Amino acid sequence: MVNTTLENRRPFIFAIFLIVAGVIGWFAAFDLTIEKIETLVNPDYNPSCDISPLVQCGVNMASAQGAVFGFPNPIIGVAAFIAPIIVGVAILAGARFASWFWIAFNAGLLGGIVFVAWLISQSIFVLGTLCPYCMVVWTVMIPMFFYVTVFNLKEGHFGNSGASRRIFARIYPFTWVLVLLGYLAIIVMAQLRLDAITTIILYS
Template identity: 70%
Template sequence: MTPAPTRTRRPLALAIFLVVAGALGWWASFDLTLERIQTLIDPSYVPSCNISPLVTCGPNMASPQGSLFGFPNPVIGVAAFVAPIVVGMALLAGARFAKWFWVLFNLGIALALWFVIWLMIQSIFVLGTLCPYCMLVWSVVIPLFWYVTAYNLKEGHFGNRGASREIARTVYPWVWTLVLLSYLAVVVMAQLRLDAITTILRTL
């Protein structure tokens, strides 16, 4: 008599996180796209995200860095953030994906993180601004990368077996510390380059 196949538990927490994070990133990208359209229609239009000389999105949108591929960067977000929403909803509905799918999904998020890091550097060190909508996208992509990568390691989707997989399972509940450290690194860069904390407090 052959044993019944074991069923793996659905990653419900990860699924909910993917939907929420994807929705937040999509909303920020969509609003920034609308703001960019308004500035193209009316050059005198002041974007709602222009809060102060430091906390502003106008210079970012109008810069060459804001249209790296010849069109506004937020359009990429509008398209790309649909992916985590769809994957999360599918997991909630009971879908199970093959290992190759998780690897490709992880690769896509890694590319998104690379793009976000480049945008951070351009915004903080070149343009000298902190775009509110951009920062929301940053704050979403960072945990997306860490949690999806940690989940894939835990489940052995990268081919890891034995001790490495057990280590990943042990470390997985503490991934939030990597997220916080990543956020802290961004805050430190902004503070050292722009004295962001002092400047923001003065505008309140």
């Protein structure tokens, strides 16, 4: 008899989401890396992502915040976004990972979202810019962190009990609410600090 319980179903949609989010994040990081290389090769180069005084990436790339570890931040993204792509593809291929693997994957995303949150604060409150490619990375990192975390909780990968797993299984379809709140927090901060909406309209 075929076992069709929730625990034994492969999360196809979840896997596809990881692949798509990883690909989008990777291309954003890759494009930003190319832009950084262009500015190093040609100091007079005007980055294609410099759309207006507010929406631009030139200031971010030239700042200390743009190379926290001594090399351009997007290089981290080029390397890191490979992980969700591989995990997603592996799930589609039928792979099943041990709890320790999911915990490690979640820990990596936690580190990523903390770093992204810090970069968001620096971009809005210190540099006063909204980097287009950076915002693409923010857009995929927020849902990846929340969905993977709630997925792990509902699957019991953190060693949580059956009762809590059932609770998080019911919460999981509504994870988009957490994602939306994350997006709204960025929009509110950008509007209050930079009057982003008015500025974007004026330069559009």
